[in-house]
């Protein structure tokens with residue numbers, strides 16, 4: 001039976017905030033980042049992490065620069081507990097890092113949480129209870145007053161138990177779970193009642209963490225909710241306003257960004273956005289979004305491949321190749337016109353200037369990706385793509401007419417293969433198509449005399465017979481073509497010529513590209529290329545390549 005029925009659901013609540021300020025705000029700095037990657041209950045992994053895995057992930061988080069790290073729910077499982085003990089007993093917590101642990105508002109769990117934290121230099125104890133109407137009525141079977149009492153009890157248990165462990169510098173955090181699905185006036189009452197218990201000060205602030213436990217509203221509604229709470233609490237430095245977003249609607253990044261504009265100062269999330277159901281907000285994406293706007297993200301994201309490897313190892317969840325900023329394919333262009341635009345922009349991009357490259361929002365090298373990943377050639381690519389690849393891999397600077405002639409040959413190959421073509425194969429096709437300087441005609445040697453004009457004498461092998469040819473012209477190339485035409489009776493003209501050095505220094509090879517008009521053959525043009533140590537030899541051999549290819553074409557077309 002058909003179940004698909006939108007009438008089962010209702011629209012997002014409207015927050016009455018006509019003078020909302022968040023749409024006028026801009027980003028100026030990074031928020032306080034909190035990693036919740038180590039909390040297994042939140043990661044929702046098929047196989048929760050072992051202590052060894054947690055240690056591996058911890059090292060990564062420290063390396064990236066996180067200063068607040070939720071290390072688990074020590075009362076929930078032995079590995080969570082053991083990991084917290086390892087951190088403390090093995091003195092693993094740097095002096096500027098706060099560990100955070102989660103607990104429900106239950107006396108026994110709070111007791112065990114503090115036992116796990118014994119000896120910690122500093123720690124955030126994060127207590128939560130759910131407050132939405134559904135949770136109140138259907139899960140906890142409590143009215144508003146009952147749920148508020150639970151929150152206050154939790155806050156009291158935390159404060160009272162902490163008092164027994166005075167060697168640790170404590171910070172308290174409260175999360176009204178399912179906040180974004182709760183009536184706002186009630187959410188504020190609950191938060192206020194917790195604050196009344198904790199009595200935070202500027203020097204001993206506490207954290208109020210507003211979760212979108214299940215993302216059920218559009219990002220603008222979440223921003224309104226955060227701004228509403230901030231105003232209602234007369235927010236000041238006694239409270240650190242934090243958010244914890246999930247990605248059920250695929251909007252966690254947007255919701256987090258708007259909530260930051262609305263006054264949140266701290267973000268809980270995970271690397272690559274792992275987490276329950278569709279995940280938590282992805283801190284890598286948030287950080288890179290700031291970075292790409294010229295703002296220091298205060299996290300070192302410069303080696304995403306290392307991050308991806310560790311996260312994949314620890315979670316068993318693969319990173320999507322199109323994951324924002326860091327996926328394997330996000331700096332790769334297959335489409336011909338995009339390749340053309342990228343190539344042109346990169347040619348004009350000078351070091352240490354503002355990045356202005358079409359289709360590449362940041363410089364891939366910032367993330368340790370090189371340009372080899374930027375352009376790949378398949379059947380959707382055009383001449384610019386193959387030119388980019390040959391230039392990048394081999395330093396070959398193909399003139400436009402060579403690119404135009406080579407593109408259909410490469411495209412045919414990719415269509416036949418049905419996939420990507422690598423640089424090596426493109427070079428082979430290029431050489432097979434344009435370099436043909438050994439037979440039937442081959443250059444054995446030449447002499448050039450300059451007497452106002454250039455006299456060329458060249459020794460050739462033609463169909464296994466040695467011949468000598470003479471010609472005069474302006475420059476070696478013209479003189480050689482004149483010599484060839486004198487001998488062969490062909491009518492060839494230089495339509496275009498280009499040469500380049502392959503590499504740097506005096507022993508660099510020269511590459512010559514020549515385009516000849518064949519006057520006897522309806523002015524058809526034929527291209528030839530040659531590579532040689534000697535620049536003049538390269539030019540002459542390029543003509544020979546064109547001549548040989550013409551012969552071959554004539555033979556083939558017979």
Ligand SMILES: CC(=O)SCCNC(=O)CCNC(=O)[C@H](O)C(C)(C)COP(=O)(O)OP(=O)(O)OC[C@H]1O[C@@H](n2cnc3c(N)ncnc32)[C@H](O)[C@@H]1OP(=O)(O)O
Pocket residue numbers: 039040041042073075076077102103104105106128129130139140150177213
């Ligand atoms: C937002 C999030 O929840 S993120 C995920 C958080 N959780 C974790 O990370 C750890 C995962 N493990 C768990 O959650 C486990 O359920 C445990 C270890 C915490 C508790 O296990 P148990 O004591 O066996 O309880 P169980 O989960 O079966 O039942 C939950 C009980 O706690 C109550 N409860 C749930 N959340 C809270 C809370 N925040 N504060 C107080 N009581 C709570 C429930 O009402 C229920 O009470 P009941 O037994 O009277 O009906």
Ligand SMILES: CC(C)C(=O)C(=O)O
Pocket residue numbers: 042128175177178209211212213214244246
């Ligand atoms: C405990 C809270 C912050 C949480 O994880 C959630 O609501 O998703």
